[in-house]
Amino acid sequence: MKNKSHFKSTLLAVALASTLSVQAFAADDLSAGNQSAYAASFKALDVDNNSTLTKAEAKKEKLFAKHFAVADTDNDGTLDEQEYTNYKSKSEQKAVKRVVKDSVITSKVKGNLLKDEGLKSLNVSVKTNHGVVLLSGFVETEDQIKQAGKIASEIEGVKSVENSLLLKKE
Numbered sequence: 735m736k737n738k739s740h741f742k743s744t745l746l747a748v749a750l751a752s753t754l755s756v757q758a759f760a761a762d763d764l765s766a767g768n769q770s771a772y773a774a775s776f777k778a779l780d781v782d783n784n785s786t787l788t789k790a791e792a793k794k795e796k797l798f799a800k801h802f803a804v805a806d807t808d809n810d811g812t813l814d815e816q817e818y819t820n821y822k823s824k825s826e827q828k829a830v831k832r833v834v835k836d837s838v839i840t841s842k843v844k845g846n847l848l849k850d851e852g853l854k855s856l857n858v859s860v861k862t863n864h865g866v867v868l869l870s871g872f873v874e875t876e877d878q879i880k881q882a883g884k885i886a887s888e889i890e891g892v893k894s895v896e897n898s899l900l901l902k903k904e
């Protein structure tokens with residue numbers, strides 16, 4: 735019996751360790767590994783090969799079609815590789831942050847639903863996209879629908895709540 739539980743906790747530790755190393759790898763990949771990917775995509779856009787991107791060259795990439803002027807920090811009307819890389823990595827980091835934030839919101843909403851006496855035993859599904867929380871699943875009373883919506887809307891960072899909870903049919 736004792737051995738068995740020890741085996742279990744070892745397994746858990748191994749599982750945890752591998753999750754952590756995957757995360758570390760992902761972070762490394764974003765900061766350093768992407769540099770060469772940026773260089774390659776810069777080259778691909780630079781059709782006349784003069785190491786700068788005109789607006790016409792850059793616009794093939796959606797991000798720069800939209801934000802060329804912002805990326806062109808020295809305002810000379812073209813993007814050099816540094817400007818291109820800076821802007822691209824900044825916007826990708828922002829996207830990663832947003833995803834993290836959504837997942838933080840989701841787990842906070844779930845946590846607070848579990849703390850609520852009337853809701854904790856129910857199977858409420860929570861999803862968050864760009865700060866918009868989607869609640870779905872089945873509950874027993876109208877009050878539970880309202881209460882779940884209220885709990886979700888009170889979490890920091892939530893922009894709005896789409897409450898798709900439904901009453902269980904008897």
Ligand SMILES: [Ca+2]
Nearest residue numbers: 780784786787
């Ligand atoms: Ca060029």
Ligand SMILES: [Ca+2]
Nearest residue numbers: 806810812813
């Ligand atoms: Ca420039």
